[in-house]
Amino acid sequence: FLSVFMVVALFTAVLAGCGSSEKASGGEEKKSGKARVIRAGIGLNDKHPQYLALLKFKEIVEKESNGSIKVETYHSSQLGDDRAMMEALQLGTQQMTIPSTAPIANFVPEFSVYDIPFIFPSEEVADKVLLESDVAKELLDKLPAQGMVGLAYWENGFRDLTNDKVSVATAKDFKNLKIRTMENQLHIAAFKALGANPTPMAFAEVFTAMQQGTIDGQENPIATIYLQKYNEVQKHLSLTHHVYSPFVVLLSKVFWDESSKEEQDIMTKAAQEAGEYERKLIREANVQNLEDLKKAGMTVTEVTPEAREEMKAITDPAVEKFADKIGKETIEKVKKAVEDAQ
Numbered sequence: 001f002l003s004v005f006m007v008v009a010l011f012t013a014v015l016a017g018c019g020s021s022e023k024a025s026g027g028e029e030k031k032s033g034k035a036r037v038i039r040a041g042i043g044l045n046d047k048h049p050q051y052l053a054l055l056k057f058k059e060i061v062e063k064e065s066n067g068s069i070k071v072e073t074y075h076s077s078q079l080g081d082d083r084a085m086m087e088a089l090q091l092g093t094q095q096m097t098i099p100s101t102a103p104i105a106n107f108v109p110e111f112s113v114y115d116i117p118f119i120f121p122s123e124e125v126a127d128k129v130l131l132e133s134d135v136a137k138e139l140l141d142k143l144p145a146q147g148m149v150g151l152a153y154w155e156n157g158f159r160d161l162t163n164d165k166v167s168v169a170t171a172k173d174f175k176n177l178k179i180r181t182m183e184n185q186l187h188i189a190a191f192k193a194l195g196a197n198p199t200p201m202a203f204a205e206v207f208t209a210m211q212q213g214t215i216d217g218q219e220n221p222i223a224t225i226y227l228q229k230y231n232e233v234q235k236h237l238s239l240t241h242h243v244y245s246p247f248v249v250l251l252s253k254v255f256w257d258e259s260s261k262e263e264q265d266i267m268t269k270a271a272q273e274a275g276e277y278e279r280k281l282i283r284e285a286n287v288q289n290l291e292d293l294k295k296a297g298m299t300v301t302e303v304t305p306e307a308r309e310e311m312k313a314i315t316d317p318a319v320e321k322f323a324d325k326i327g328k329e330t331i332e333k334v335k336k337a338v339e340d341a342q
């Protein structure tokens with residue numbers, strides 16, 4: 001079903017692209033009354049704070065641009081998975097998506113710095129690093145060379161582990177668990193180091209894979225676990241907090257370059273403003289939805305700081321192998337920014 005939808009979506013995109021050959025230059029566009037369209041797609045569903053914040057982005061951009069830009073929103077991987085959507089951004093057949101940083105690392109390897117387990121100690125520190133540090137900005141500045149523009153960091157959040165086999169409290173409990181990971185080499189290596197059997201897979205396939213038992217579990221922030229109803233096919237939740245995932249609001253560079261400076265400013269500001277809203281919503285959801293998951297019957301396992309230290313010690317050597325790919329300087333800068341934030 002999904003693939004049929006994707007093909008239809010792609011054709012629509014190509015047709016839309018053919019129709020709008022005229023160059024955008026703010027004023028004239030408005031006179032002719034023809035809005036340029038941002039097709040924005042995400043993997044999460046329409047209950048997730050990311051989607052609600054995307055609607056906020058739409059509201060701000062459509063208002064501030066006086067209708068010169070229209071935003072069409074798609075959720076639940078309707079336009080494809082994270083990789084497909086980023087490739088469509090590069091081609092200019094889709095204009096916007098908001099992936100986690102992990103799949104972005106397949107395009108800009110430096111983004112894997114955020115995949116290093118336990119690199120962020122808290123949301124507050126993550127905020128300071130992502131919203132205020134030079135290195136976070138420098139990473140966004142590497143995107144245009146890949147045909148994408150990074151407007152802002154949003155929050156997916158600390159990732160926790162679910163599975164249908166055992167309650168995972170310490171490193172040894174990962175043994176032989178078949179865990180879906182994002183399509184990211186560092187994640188795969190880290191889960192291997194823990195003795196798990198990592199299986200990279202697109203987000204949209206995860207629920208069915210767990211339902212059919214082709215995988216034992218997955219890892220995502222609480223809000224995603226609840227809103228995607230993973231509790232219906234998973235018994236155990238462990239509060240591992242092993243990785244903090246930022247989201248990045250990505251725009252196609254094709255669309256960006258066709259926009260006036262004024263429109264670019266409107267889109268950047270809107271992404272930042274909607275980002276504040278998204279952080280607020282997702283933090284509320286992560287607290288509330290943990291209670292919801294308990295009520296729904298999931299067993300929740302706390303993970304001690306000592307157990308996290310052990311997991312970190314086990315994954316560190318695997319992570320070390322990625323230092324050259326990520327760039328030692330980038331890693332040092334992020335670690336320094338984390339220190340400064342504390």
Ligand code: TK8
Nearest residue numbers: 043044099100182203220
């Ligand atoms: C949604 C993804 C998701 C991510 C994952 O497209 O794949 O597990 O955490 O939020 O970006």
